[in-house]
Amino acid sequence: MIQNAQTPQExxxxxxxxxxxxxxxxxxxxxxxxxxxxxxxxxxxxxxCTVNNYLRIMDIPTxxxxxxxxxxxxxxxxxxxxxxxxxxxxLECRPVQKTKLDxxxxxxxxxxxxxxxxGSKPTSEAKSAPSCYxxxxxxxxxxxxxxxxxxxxxxxxxxxxxxxxxxxxELPISQLQPINDLLKYLENQKPLPVLPVNLSQWWRDVxxxxxxxxEGFLDTQIAxxxxxxxxxxxxxxxxxxxxxxLNFGKPKFGVTVALVVTLTQQxxxxxxxxxxxxxxxxETYLPVGLxxxxxxxxxxxxxxxxxxxxxxxxxxxxxGGQSGEQFRTLISLDEHSITEDFVI
Numbered sequence: 001m002i003q004n005a006q007t008p009q010e011x012x013x014x015x016x017x018x019x020x021x022x023x024x025x026x027x028x029x030x031x032x033x034x035x036x037x038x039x040x041x042x043x044x045x046x047x048x049c050t051v052n053n054y055l056r057i058m059d060i061p062t063x064x065x066x067x068x069x070x071x072x073x074x075x076x077x078x079x080x081x082x083x084x085x086x087x088x089x090x091l092e093c094r095p096v097q098k099t100k101l102d103x104x105x106x107x108x109x110x111x112x113x114x115x116x117x118x119g120s121k122p123t124s125e126a127k128s129a130p131s132c133y134x135x136x137x138x139x140x141x142x143x144x145x146x147x148x149x150x151x152x153x154x155x156x157x158x159x160x161x162x163x164x165x166x167x168x169x170e171l172p173i174s175q176l177q178p179i180n181d182l183l184k185y186l187e188n189q190k191p192l193p194v195l196p197v198n199l200s201q202w203w204r205d206v207x208x209x210x211x212x213x214x215e216g217f218l219d220t221q222i223a224x225x226x227x228x229x230x231x232x233x234x235x236x237x238x239x240x241x242x243x244x245x246l247n248f249g250k251p252k253f254g255v256t257v258a259l260v261v262t263l264t265q266q267x268x269x270x271x272x273x274x275x276x277x278x279x280x281x282x283e284t285y286l287p288v289g290l291x292x293x294x295x296x297x298x299x300x301x302x303x304x305x306x307x308x309x310x311x312x313x314x315x316x317x318x319x320g321g322q323s324g325e326q327f328r329t330l331i332s333l334d335e336h337s338i339t340e341d342f343v344i
Contacts, residue, residue, distance in 0.1 A: 011160065011161045011176060011177070011178040011179060011180075012149075012158045012159055012160045012161065012178075012179060013054070013158065013159045013179050013180070014156060014157070014158050014159075015050050015053065015054055015156075015157045015158065015159060016155070016156060016157070017046055017049075017050065017150075017155045017156060017157050018049070018053065020049075021045070021046055021049035021050065021053070022046070022155065024045055024049060025041075025042045025043075025045035025046045025049070026042070028041050028042070028045050028072075028075065029041045029042035029045070031072060031075075031076070032076065033076075037076075040079060041075055043095040043097065043150050043152075044069060044079070044080065044081035044093075044095060045069065045081075046095065046148070046150050046157060047081050047093040047094060047095035047146075047148040047150065047157070048064070048067075048069050048081050048082070048083050048093045049064075050093070050148050050157040050159070051083055051091065051093040051146050051148060051159070052064050052083055054159060055083075055085070058183055060085060060183070060186060061085070061086040061087075062083055062084060062085055062086060063084040063085075063086055063210075063247075064083065064084075064247075065210075065245045065247045065256065066084040066209060066210040066244075066245070067080075067082035067083055067084045067090060067209065067210075068080045068082055068209075069081050069082050069083070070245065071212050073212065073213065074212070078135070078137075079135040080135070080138065081093045081094055081095065082138070082142070084209060084210075085143070085186065087191040087192055087194070088143055088186060088189050088191060088192060089141070089142070089143040089189075089192055090141060090142050090143060090209065091142065091143055091144050091145070091146060092134075092138055092142045092144070092145045092146070092166075093145075093146050093148055094132045094133070094134065094145060094146070094147050094148065094171070095147075095148050095149075095150050096129040096132050096147060096148070096149050096150070096160070096173075097129065097149075097150055097152070098149050098150065098151040098152075098158075099151065099152070099153060129149075129173060130172065130173060130174075131170040131171060131172045131173060132145075132147045132170070132171045132173060133169060133170060133171075134166045134168070134169050134170065134171050135169070136169060139165075139166050139167070142166075143164075143186075143189055144162055144163065144164050144165075144182070144185065144186075145162060145163045145164075145165075145166050145171060146159060146161075146162045146179070146182065147159075147160040147161055147162070147163075147171065147173065147176060148160065159179040160173055160176055160179070161173070161176025161177055161178055161179050162176060162177055162179060162181075162182045162185070163175065163176055163177065164177075164185065194341075196326055196341035196342050196343040197211070197261075197340060197341065197342045197343070198343055199261075199263050199271070199273075199342055199343065199344050200323060200343075200344065202240050202242065202263060203240065203265075207242060210244045210245070211242040211243070211244050212242065212243060212244070213241075213242065213243070214241055214242070214243045214258075214260060238264065238265040239262055239263060239264040239265070240262070240263050241260060241261065241262045241263075242260075242261055243258045243259065243260045243261075243278075244258065244259050244261075244340070245257075245258055245280065246258070246259055246331060246338045248333045248334075248336045248338070255287050255290075255333060256280040257277050257278065257279060257280060257286065257290065257331070258277070258278045258279075258280055259275070259276075259277055259329065259331065259340065260275070260276040260277070260278060261273070261274075261275055261342075262274040262275075262276075264318075266320070269322050269323040270320060270321075270322055271320065271321050271322070271323070271344055272318045272319070272320055273318065273319055273320070273321055273327075273344070274315065274316060274317075274318045275292070275294065275315065275316045275329060276313050276314065276315040276316075277290065277292055277313060277314040277315070277331060278312070278313050279312070284312065285309075285310050285311060285312055286307040286311050286312065286313065286314065287307065287333060288307060288308060288309055288311075289306060289307065289333060289334070290306060290307040290314065290331070290332075290333050291304070291305070291306040291307075291330075291331065291332045291333070292304070292305050292306070292314045292316070292329065292330075292331055293329070293330040293331075293332075294316060294319070294327060294328070294329055294330075295327060295328040295329075295330060296327055297325065297326045297327070299328075301330075302319070303316050303317070303319070321344045322344065323344055324343065324344065325343070325344045326341065326342060326343045326344070327341075327342055327344075328340065328341050328342070329342070
């Protein structure tokens with residue numbers, strides 16, 4: 001029996017590049033030091049946003065801001081395009097260009113934006129790339145890879161297909177599975193166990209997805225202010241601080257804040273813990289009515305506070321805990337709330 005092989009077009013799904021995705025990509029790209037890095041970040045961001053929009057349409061919950069692709073420091077240092085699927089894990093969204101763009105190698109000015117070179121003359125005719133580049137170091141913790149063709153001139157994207165694995169640094173487009181099969185593949189994935197943030201692992205430089213240095217999330221002025229506010233609390237030099245972005249609403253136009261956790265080792269298995277909430281980059285004050293509560297293992301709240309006008313942060317008093325004890329933070333704004341569970 002003769003079987004008809006699917007063409008790349010039959011495997012793929014076209015998707016528009018939304019204005020919101022375009023603006024996010026431009027913002028991220030404009031932070032980069034070179035045109036080459038800017039184009040990489042621009043394409044990566046468009047790929048992540050496109051896959052995110054598709055999965056949201058298909059009712060697959062995602063957390064767009066939780067991956068490394070949304071962390072400025074990691075974005076600058078690595079070639080990353082990850083998207084966190086809630087309860088499943090990280091999906092890598094790799095872009096390929098439909099038309100290769102010509103970037104002037106001699107351009108040295110940092111004061112440029114991506115649209116200055118997106119309209120440049122293509123170096124080759126528009127045609128599908130034969131393979132997709134997979135950067136080293138990301139193959140270990142991805143649940144799959146989606147390849148997205150970006151047509152920068154037409155502001156269109158095409159989901160070319162996906163692969164469950166990537167054993168080499170080049171993923172042939174011809175070997176991709178149809179994108180329509182991605183949903184069935186995700187349904188068969190075992191949900192990740194919902195585990196609390198393990199603070200004791202922080203001493204070994206092991207951090208859960210989304211927890212990064214304070215400087216990566218906050219404006220320099222606010223980061224310095226955060227460090228000064230935390231400094232007087234520390235009874236020991238043995239302390240470590242990490243931050244995580246929390247988003248209420250749309251990733252670009254909603255409200256985003258940074259939860260900052262400082263862990264201080266006091267003696268033996270006793271620890272001091274301080275929590276702070278700061279506005280994200282570009283904002284000076286927290287939204288009015290933002291609430292922070294801390295609950296113990298039984299669910300009883302032992303600390304609550306809320307923001308008023310012109311509040312630059314919310315913070316708890318330092319509270320103590322022993323190794324193995326658990327607590328929960330509850331941050332809410334209007335009808336939205338976000339919880340984070342921790343084990344010391």
